[in-house]
Amino acid sequence: MRIALITADFAPNIGGVASHVVELGKALAELGEEVHVITRPLGDMREANQTWQGMQVHRPKIPRGQPLYGWLLGRWLKKFCREYQPDILHVHGLRPLEASRNMPVPVIFTNHTSGYLKRVAKGAHEQKRIARRLTHIAHVLAPSQELCDATKAVGYSGPIDFIANGVDTDRFTPNASPLRDRLGIQEDEVIVLLARRLVEKNGVTVFAEAVSALKDQPVRLLFAGDGSEQEKVETILKQNDLYGKSIFMGAVPNPDMPDVYRAADISVLPSFMEATSITGLESMACGLPLVGTRVGGIPTLVTEGETGLLVEPGNPVALGEAMRTLVENPAQRQAMGQAARQRAVNHFSWSHIATATRDIYRKYSH
Structure with a gap:
C-alpha cells in the first residue's frame, strides 16, 4: 500500500x-x-x-x-x-x-x-x-x-x-544504566521517575504533594521533562523537604530515554488526562512497574496489582501510599516490572x- x-x-x-x-x-x-x-x-x-x-x-x-x-x-x-x-x-x-x-x-x-x-x-x-x-x-x-x-x-x-x-520493545529494554553513577545516586536509593512535561494536565503538582509520603524513605525523585508547572513543583518540594532529593534533568531527547528508565525503579503517571501513555509504555518495556491514575488509556496499560498500581486522579494521599508500597517492597517491584515488560512485548x-x-x-x- x-x-x-x-x-x-x-x-x-x-x-x-x-x-x-x-x-x-x-x-x-x-x-x-x-x-x-x-x-x-x-x-x-x-x-x-x-x-x-x-x-x-x-x-x-x-x-x-x-x-x-x-x-x-x-x-x-x-x-x-x-x-x-x-x-x-x-x-x-x-x-x-x-x-x-x-x-x-x-x-x-x-x-x-x-x-x-x-x-x-x-x-x-x-x-x-x-x-x-x-x-x-x-x-x-x-x-x-x-x-x-x-x-x-x-x-x-x-x-x-x-x-x-x-513502543519499540527492541530499543526500550531492561538493562544497566550509567546514569545512576553519573548522577551520584547510591545503590540502595530507590529512584522514583516522573518522565513527562511538567504541565497541569499531567498532575505534576499532585505528584509533588504525594511524595511527602516518602520523606523517611531512601528515595531520589528524578524529573525528565520541563514545562510551565516546574516552579510550582519545586516550591512544593521545598515545602515538604524533598527538593534536596530531587533531580531535574529538563527535556531529555528520546534517544537518551532508555538509560533514564533503566536507572529508575518506579515510573509514575499522575495524570488528569492521558491516552495510552507513551511514557508509560516505554517504562513498561524497560521493566518498570507503573503507579498511575484511573484516567484515559492508563488502565489499559496497568493491570492492577500485576504490572502496577492505580489510584484516582488528584488524590495525593492515595498516590503517596501506592508509591510507598512499591518503595518498601523490592520483590513486588521486580515482579511487577517483569510482568510490565511482558505485557509491553505481547500487546504494545x-x-x-x-x-x-x-x-x-x-x-x-x-
Whole structure:
C-alpha cells in the first residue's frame, strides 16, 4: 500500500504525537508498505524531501498560522495525490485536518491529545464545530477509549476504533544504566521517575504533594521533562523537604530515554488526562512497574496489582501510599516490572500496532 501520514508534529520534536507518527511510519515501512510523511521543516530537519528510517519525508514550507496553513497545505496535498496516488491519507492531530478535505482518496484521522478532550468539554457549540471538521473523515482512530467516546459525543457517526500507542520493545529494554553513577545516586536509593512535561494536565503538582509520603524513605525523585508547572513543583518540594532529593534533568531527547528508565525503579503517571501513555509504555518495556491514575488509556496499560498500581486522579494521599508500597517492597517491584515488560512485548510493540492500523487502511484501499 502507498500510505501518506500527515502531521504538523514530527521528528526531531519530542512528544507524544511526533513519536507516534515516527514509530508508526517506521513499523509500516518494515511491514513492506510505501510510507510518505507530510510534515513541515522542524528543528535541524528541514530538507524538502528526504528518505529517512524507511519513510519518504516531505516538508513543504507553509506558514503555521491558520487559515493560510490549512488552505496552502490542502493545495499541496491535492498535487501530492495527483503525483503519488496514495491509497490512504492518515491525518494525525487537529491542525492539518481542514487541509484534508475534498481529497480523491479516503482520509483516516487519529485524534491524539487531551487538548481534544478540553475542546469537547467546552460544550455544544465547540462540539458542533468539531463534528463539522470531521464530516469528510472515513474512519477515526484514537489511542484511548476516552478519546473514542469523546468523538462519538460530538456527533461523529462514522466508524471509530481504539488502537493504542505502541513502543519499540527492541530499543526500550531492561538493562544497566550509567546514569545512576553519573548522577551520584547510591545503590540502595530507590529512584522514583516522573518522565513527562511538567504541565497541569499531567498532575505534576499532585505528584509533588504525594511524595511527602516518602520523606523517611531512601528515595531520589528524578524529573525528565520541563514545562510551565516546574516552579510550582519545586516550591512544593521545598515545602515538604524533598527538593534536596530531587533531580531535574529538563527535556531529555528520546534517544537518551532508555538509560533514564533503566536507572529508575518506579515510573509514575499522575495524570488528569492521558491516552495510552507513551511514557508509560516505554517504562513498561524497560521493566518498570507503573503507579498511575484511573484516567484515559492508563488502565489499559496497568493491570492492577500485576504490572502496577492505580489510584484516582488528584488524590495525593492515595498516590503517596501506592508509591510507598512499591518503595518498601523490592520483590513486588521486580515482579511487577517483569510482568510490565511482558505485557509491553505481547500487546504494545509497534509491529503489533502497525498491523492493526494497516487492517483499518485495507478496508478502504482498492
